[in-house]
Amino acid sequence: MEGMDALSRTRVVLARPSHPGNIGAAARAMKTMGLVDLALVSPRHFPDPDAMAMAAGAADVLAAARVFDTLEGALADCALAVGFSARERELSHAPSTLRDAAPSLIEATAEGRVALVFGNETSGLSNEELSRCQRFVVIPSNPGYGSLNLAAAVQVVCYELSVAARAFAAPAARERGAASVGDVEGLFTHLESAAVSSGFLDPEKPGRFMERMRRLFARARLERQEVKLLRGLLGALEKKKRR
Amino acid sequence: MEGMDALSRTRVVLARPSHPGNIGAAARAMKTMGLVDLALVSPRHFPDPDAMAMAAGAADVLAAARVFDTLEGALADCALAVGFSARERELSHAPSTLRDAAPSLIEATAEGRVALVFGNETSGLSNEELSRCQRFVVIPSNPGYGSLNLAAAVQVVCYELSVAARAFAAPAARERGAASVGDVEGLFTHLESAAVSSGFLDPEKPGRFMERMRRLFARARLERQEVKLLRGLLGALEKKKRR
DSSP states (O other): OOTHHHHHTEEEEEESOOOHHHHHHHHHHHHHTTOOEEEEESOSSOSOHHHHHHHGGGHHHHHTOEEESSHHHHHTTEEEEEEEESSOOSSOOOOEEHHHHHHHHHHHTTTSEEEEEEOBTTTBSOHHHHHTOSEEEEOOOOTTOOOOOHHHHHHHHHHHHHHHTTOSOOOOOOOOOBOOHHHHHHHHHHHHHHHHHTTSSOTTSOTTHHHHHHHHHHHHTOBHHHHHHHHHHHHHHHHHHHO | OOHHHHHHTEEEEEESOOOHHHHHHHHHHHHHTTOOEEEEESOSSOSOHHHHHHHGGGHHHHHTOEEESSHHHHHTTEEEEEEEESSOOTTOOOOEEHHHHHHHHHHHTTTSEEEEEEOBTTTBSOHHHHTTOSEEEEOOOOTTOOOOOHHHHHHHHHHHHHHHTTOSOOOOOOOOOBOOHHHHHHHHHHHHHHHHHTTSSOTTSOTTHHHHHHHHHHHHTOBHHHHHHHHHHHHHHHHHHHO
């Protein structure tokens, strides 16, 4: 599986979320990255107006969210459950980093639904909850303060999976209307003659002026319209000088 | 530059943020990924108790944030300003994706401070603001709903930069106490004899039972303690059978 297909087979499971605002913000984070399947295990408050407010344009994800009494229930139809945590555990599986794990999580969607399991805001996943997961993934973070907000963690994980799934095309390069080599050479000729006629450049001792100009405009990768503007400006300056 | 050095030379600039909660959440997002330099351009409300509440353990980043009247002021001492946007613009630079851009942004910190510029929650960066940036980067997102929350966008960008900077080590693999080959072979011998003595396995027609068991336990990469537990269980089951 790849692309949107893989993401549509990926479920976000929030275990015992305390703040309904985080549930809504997580729904929004999911939808921006192409995920739609949200499961809640014993949320403290749900449904809730704060969840609605924070979901913004992802009200549909929130409305379709299912509530379970137990994590087992939320994972029953999944082929793989992945626990996320900021901390390492005594009894845990060996953790992998999000970047390293992402491609294999996308691959796993070919075998069935994949659940991404996030724990409570304050306490994270319990050891009991983590033991229901077959994999354990960490988001590397500042050892001095690694406490990502719950919805922020969901955003980062969904982003990483959408990149691994190649779900969204890179933005198309806008038609730049690149200037031709001839256009650019015309500009250089014009620039040099203007520099000479203005007295700025001594044609007997030109130094490296034109070389530097060529380097600058090569870096800038000029557009056709920009060459026109620059030549228009040069022309106007030359006329002014002659007056 | 790399690691924390690169991140300490990277500034987050929020242009005209409307909601103080987002300022606090952005400060938290930054700190979790090792960034500390926050600049605010004409925030609607700041300082504000909502910002403090959402900053959680990043109150220090918030307290050190500087407020500017203009984007120019916030960028004055920077070598490079990078504008972030969900949308493409008519007059914009050609955009690159966050993943593609991240390594070069980290490299650029060697030349001076790098500013990551985020626009207003509703309207994003204005064309005027974007024209103050030398680069334009997009976070690829769902074309049907690509509206990341402001602090969520800051979180994703800071995460991507911290990965590119190799700022935080991957979590150390816990000492697994892996079982030796001898331990595991002892288990297989024990398992096979128990299977035969229980009548489950016919030694004349063993089929592929042991081959399958070997494959299963090879995948599991057994720990020493687990081999002990399994052999203890086998021993107890054999005893029970004999009674």
